[in-house]
Amino acid sequence: MPSCVIIVENLPVPLDRRVWQEACALRDAGWTVSVICPKSKQFSAAFETIDDIEIFRHDLPLEASGRTAFLFEYAAALFHEMRLLFKVGRRRGFDVIQACNPPDLIFLVAAPFKLFGKRFVFDHHDVCPELFVAKFERKGFFHKLLLLAEKATFRTADLVISANETYRSLAISRGGKKPEDVVTVYSVPDKARIRRVAPDERLRAGAQTVLGYVGIIADQDGVDHLVRCVHHLATDHGLRSIRAVVVGDGPALESVKRLAGELGVGEHITFTGYLRGEDLLAALSTFDIGIIPDPVNEYNDKISMNKVFEYSALGIPSVSYDLTETRRLLGEAGRYAADATPAGLATAARPLIEDLELRRAAGERAKALADAQFDWDREAARYVAAYARLAPQADGRAVRGV
Template sequence: MTERTRTPHAVLVLLNLPVPDDQRAWSQALALRADGARVTVVCPAIRGRRAGPERIDGIEVIRFRSFEGQGALATAAEGLWTAAAAARAARGALRSSHASTPRMLQIGNPPDLLFPLAWWARRRGVRTVYDQRDVVPVLAESRAGFNRLTPLFLAAEHRMITTADVVITPSEEQRARILSRYRRDALIIRTAEVPPAAGDTDADADADADVAATAAPELSEQSDSQADLTIGYLGVVGEQDGLTDLLDAVALLRADGVAGFHVEVAGDGPALPAARAAATRLGLDELVTFHGWLGPGAVDTFLGKIDTMAVPDPDNPFNHFCAMNKVTHAMARGIPVVLRPLRENVRLTAGHAYEAADMTIRAFADALAAFLKDTPASRAEIAAEARTTFEAHHSWPHHAPRYVEAVSPTRH
């Protein structure tokens, strides 16, 4: 055997984002590499990435051909295609290590269609880890056109959870659901490494080299050149993400005579065209700028230019389970958060946010207005308390040792 085939081997499989764009998976991969494991990440070739093998920072990356479906049928086709392609690539990666070598397979959802791969791996002595990022059955139940598939997704989730040696999740709400429904405990692994804000370090000069932005306006310089405050939105733009609710709230602010702000939107997804159309219909084109999808370097720039992170995600069962990256990224950077009172987000911020009184658009608009009308000193105090909370409870250095101890093939 070669040294490569003897080294404990970790294979991480993703179905809906490539690395290093998927910061959760990339931080996990880097932690396993630092622990002495050989690490392979299997992921889709989307967001401007090419299919095929690549080596990045000592980690083997295998990207399979994929596509992003829109609508129920196309999304189902995407799920089946990516599951088959990912399983094929993961089997090949695991076979590249000798059968006597300690090996670990981690499967990140959505969807939950790789339980046959988990079965295959366990029969060959591979330690299996299920990373439940999203509660797929609840997501399906919350979306028109997908709710009839909920029993299928529940069955797939059951098989993933009962097959895995270890279950991890970023959300206390998800952990409680898994324990109640399946009598399985899950390890909370909250977040990924958050790059330091510009000015915190001189080590981020190379971050812009890997920007995968779709055709989009350059990031606005307005917050540096005038007194207007910048309300930022960052994330995937899907039906359940509430971007059009943010636009409706902005329209209410304008009707109330609230001024001195503008909105910057970074993200892409199936609901982005509808959001652009809504902005035009509401007469907000001069107030709202859409930037499209941003890679890690451009995200860093974006976060450095906004004054608050708006989290408009609406009241549906799925959103209450989500530990949202945009919330933890804002907390880590000391950016005040304006949010609706979703259970997991309220748990994350622990009272250090501008929280809407209820889930209505009117209440969310009022929370935005409270931020805009607050004093700079009060905004800074709330942001500082949120950052302290993040560093104490949610930061990657807080969670990385537990993750490595639980899943690394060098430990088991």
């Protein structure tokens, strides 16, 4: 039986939905799967087995917020990833190492194992050089280092799994990969796990319209734009019977809460924190309109956001800025702000708030799009087929253990 170990640094598993779905797809295809990831408050066990997938978690010394802190975090993570790779190797062996960025440094722990015949897969979740520019609004020395790390990762990889077609183009043009060695797999939710349930009326709190957000709450995610959007809707447009429900957690959570208080819209916004299982589905089922507040920049223009897939799967109409990948995915099923400001986002959302028939039709278009195009079974089949060429029996090599 072929085996692999998946390394992800920025989120624990199974919270990272893409990684968990990939791990399950490989398990269902007959692979032995292990995962190395960080701990969190919700997932604090150093080791556990879920559905026959062994998960090894490690501590991180801090939640990085500056360049120096990021370097310290990455160094600690690389140490633990190397330590746990040896542990997985002794425990059950592996034929393939899959690294999920950010950062583009995990190739450093994978590269030595290639000397023992292991294969390396790069699961390209984020464009880190563009993310740096979005966070720090500059390029310079660290940006050049990130470009070098990205190129080294691409060159080390036997196979690249791209999160969208834009990423695939970058792997080929900027990373020098052969087209046949780059496969696109979108982060589409598994329809067996995402469905409408009874809404949580406590979250609605009597409001006529609920604007929803689900995801990580970091500076680049634009939750502050959502807060300002609510402020514009309540003050400039006079729409007082609205409520925003923000589902998720992250380093910018406290700052956006403060902003809501400063703008006087704290009573219109509920921050639920991290939710899972039925609680998450109930919150999502309460959303009338899904807000995608990620601001316009070089990074967000290239990424395919999980929110797009999740809102659409539940028939929730989306309002966003006019971002290339978002428009590529949603097309006419989305509504886009005419200008890249929270005021523009509010203006785009207003017709869906006031016109129930327009909102219903927009939700139906989103659901029809999801049913026709956002199919995890199809993405999983493409992912597993790409992996099959790396299995030991595919090239006659038996590379078990370390």
